Amino acid sequence: MLVIILFILILNVVSILLMYRCLVNSDRKEKLIFIAAGTALMYILTSIVYWISTRGIEMTEVSQTGKDLIIFAFVPVNGIIILPLFAKSFTKFKDRKISGTVLRNRGIVLGVVLLILLILECIYFKNIQEQVVNYITEQTRVQNEQQELDNENLTNTNSNNDITNTVDDNVTSNIVNDVINAVD
Secondary structure (H helix, E strand, C coil), X not given: CHHHHHHHHHHHHHHHHHHHHHCCCCCHHHHHHHHHHHHHHHHHHHHHHHHHHCCXXXXXXXXXXXXXXXXXXXXXXXXXXXXXXXXXXXXXXHCCCCCHHHHHHHHHHHHHHHHHHHHHHXXXXXXXXXXXHXXXXXXXXXXXXXXXHHXXXXXXXXXXXXXXXXXXXXXXXXXXXXXXXXXX
């Protein structure tokens, strides 16, 4: 688990650094606003996609942990793919190297790429959640079967003990009767 969290942290740092470096002629405040807004947008979009993908799937405690890991892993991935490219285009637009039409067209292309990426993620998230639910269901079934076997073994043991006790009681009664008859 520590390795996964470390990996997610590294992804976030890479995403932030890429955006920061692509905003070349912006001051520090603009860079921080762009990074915060871009990351927040990616978080919202990834959360919505996750919510859509898990509709109709029973959520468990395991699912909540999985949700957090999935969302925090895919936010920087989406950010790395989309935000630095948009930041670079935005910087060029601000420096008047490209027109507003070119920026809009690049934004549309990046939006389409992001939409395709989010659709693929939705399918992937749904698959992960179904596998988790199937795993939990299978584990519950196995535990129930084991418990039934344990109960059956306990019942058989108790039945054997009852038979043994009955036999012991009969043998004891016969011995007592034999002793009484012998004394008479």
